[in-house]
Amino acid sequence: MPTTDRSELPIDELRAVAHKLADAARAATLPYFRAPDLPTENKQAGGFDPVTRADRDAEAAMRRVLADLRPDDGIMGEEEADIPSRSGLTWVLDPIDGTRGFIAGTPTWGVLIGLQAGAGPVFGIIDQPYIGERFEGGFGRARVVGPQGIAPLRTRGTTLLADAILFTTFPEVGTAAERTGFEAVRDRVRLTRYGMDCYAYALLAAGQVDLVIEAGLHCYDIAAPIAVIEAAGGVVTNWQGGPAHTGGRILAAGNATLHAAALELLKTAP
Missing domain, CATH: 3.40.190.80 (D-Maltodextrin-Binding Protein; domain 2)
Structure with missing residues (x-):
């Protein structure tokens, strides 16, 4: 029977897998960013909801990592069909959040990797491959790793x-x-x-x-x-x-x- 008891989660393993997913998505997206003639399709009739080859390649790369390292976990992704969980854990993947920004060449897009155990996420990564910043939170840690080193994350105390x-x-x-x-x-x-x-x-x-x-x-x-x-x-x-x-x-x-x-x-x- 799958468990979602957070006290029993293999935290070190899950954190390592999440970073491998982010690494895989970086490798898949960066060759396309600001490249000429980026293959792009529109998913929305009567509007503009773009998807690029980078979106699809990045999600496929992350799914291959999970198939190898965590085959019993579920997957919810933007570009491919959901995979039900057999472990009680589900990875929630957005290979490029901000595809319009990606197409326009702005470094505000990112790779989103969430891990859900039961209702709601227990760990997440926001990765910006071009800048080289990776924000992570969960399992008792919140930090950013980037060109300026490693720093803790802490929200502001503005009250008004x-x-x-x-x-x-x-x-x-x-x-x-x-x-x-x-x-x-x-x-x-x-x-x-x-x-x-x-x-x-x-x-x-x-x-x-x-x-x-x-x-x-x-x-x-x-x-x-x-x-x-x-x-x-x-x-x-x-x-x-x-x-x-x-x-x-x-x-x-x-x-x-x-x-x-x-x-x-x-x-x-x-």
Whole structure:
């Protein structure tokens, strides 16, 4: 019978596997980044939801690692079919979060690797291959490894919306009703920035910004950021204050006080 008792998890092994997944995705994505004539397809009729060969190659590379090292674990990925878990553990993979940024040549995209045991993630990695920064959180550790060495991750203690820095990926956050909720927060913060993809969550965990608000996310967009941010001291929920690991409307904050202030405004969105 599979177990999801977190006290029984092989932490060192799982952490090592997660880093091997990130290494595999780095090797698969970097040759395509800023390369001319990147093969790209549109997955959305009447809109633009791009997928590139880099997305597909990176997810395939990570799945090969798991097939070799953790064949009984489940997989939920953006580009291929889900694989049910036989171990009680499921890897949640987004090979390139921020494909539009990848296509445009901005280093705000990243590889997201989350590990779920039961309901919600217990470990996550946000990896930015081009910059060489890897943010990890869970199993009692939150840190970034990058060109400047290794540093602990700790969210900021900003408690007032008037002092906060807010990120979101698109100015057009979700539906018209969702935009109203977002704008209620936006109009009260000190600074709002756009277009950061998953790197916004990494910067929140690193204590550079205070809030990230988004809507319309999938589970693979948010599982890894939840683990990293919570390990760094932050809070991630949906817009009603409930669990966020299934996606949808997301509010991430550096601390509970600021989270509550933003949540009060977002709850008004239909």
